[in-house]
Amino acid sequence: MSGLLSAGQAQVTNWPGYIGWTVGLAVVVGLVYWLMRQGWNWRRTLQSDLPPLPEVPADPGPxxxxxxxxxxxxxxxxxxxxxxxxxxxxxxxxxxxxxxxxxxxxxxxxxxxxxxxxxxxxxxxxxxxxxxxxxxxxxxxxxxxxxxxxxxxxxxxxxxxxxxxxxxxxxxxxxxxxxxxxxxx
The missing domain is CATH 2.30.29.30 (Pleckstrin-homology domain (PH domain)/Phosphotyrosine-binding domain (PTB))
Structure with missing residues (x-):
């Protein structure tokens, strides 16, 4: 019966565990964001051979x-x-x-x-x-x-x-x- 809590005791919050999981999740989200940004920049590099866009005319017409x-x-x-x-x-x-x-x-x-x-x-x-x-x-x-x-x-x-x-x-x-x-x- 030593595993049972007595009526006067409260369960202790595991703060190091919560903080560890929170930091770990933040690192994973940051890594995914960084990889997405790297992919976007790589795509821009691959498409750098596209000629410049046509200039917008001052008067495109009616x-x-x-x-x-x-x-x-x-x-x-x-x-x-x-x-x-x-x-x-x-x-x-x-x-x-x-x-x-x-x-x-x-x-x-x-x-x-x-x-x-x-x-x-x-x-x-x-x-x-x-x-x-x-x-x-x-x-x-x-x-x-x-x-x-x-x-x-x-x-x-x-x-x-x-x-x-x-x-x-x-x-x-x-x-x-x-x-x-x-x-x-």
């Missing part, structure tokens, strides 16, 4: 379509999980989109603005996910080229019912530009 939404990131074309982190393309942010006859302007407060000239637009489609982000009601995925690399940028408009109009407008603009370039060659 707006054909405008919308507000959320920019979810850019991936390499055909691989919705291969996020591009170079040139701040991998950072999610709010976005204001403006489509003009000269291209697509994505203004990103707190991020780098993105100008996609009409000459490099490769089309658009609706998809359920990009860069690890899956949205059941869909994303507007815009295909374009940066140098020789095909890229896809995903945007979720605040009004998802407008996605189809954006896809149609971008496809029409990119098709018209490709036909014009084809006849000029």
């Amino acid at each position: 707006a054909t379509l405008t919308a507000a939404g959320r920019y979810h990131g850019t991936t390499t074309a055909g691989n919705w999980l291969d996020r591009v982190v170079a040139h701040d393309l991998g950072t999610r942010s709010l976005a204001d989109l403006t489509l003009t006859e000269r291209g697509l302007l994505v203004r990103r407060p707190g991020g780098t603005d993105l100008w996609i000239p009409v000459e490099v637009l490769a089309g658009a489609r609706l998809d359920s996910g990009i860069a690890g982000k899956v949205v059941p009601s869909g994303l507007l995925v815009i295909g374009w080229r940066l140098g020789t690399t095909g890229l896809e940028s995903g945007v979720r408009l605040d009004s998802p019912d407008r996605h189809a109009a954006w896809v149609a407008a971008i496809l029409e603009l990119s098709t018209r530009t490709q036909q014009t370039e084809g006849t000029a060659s």
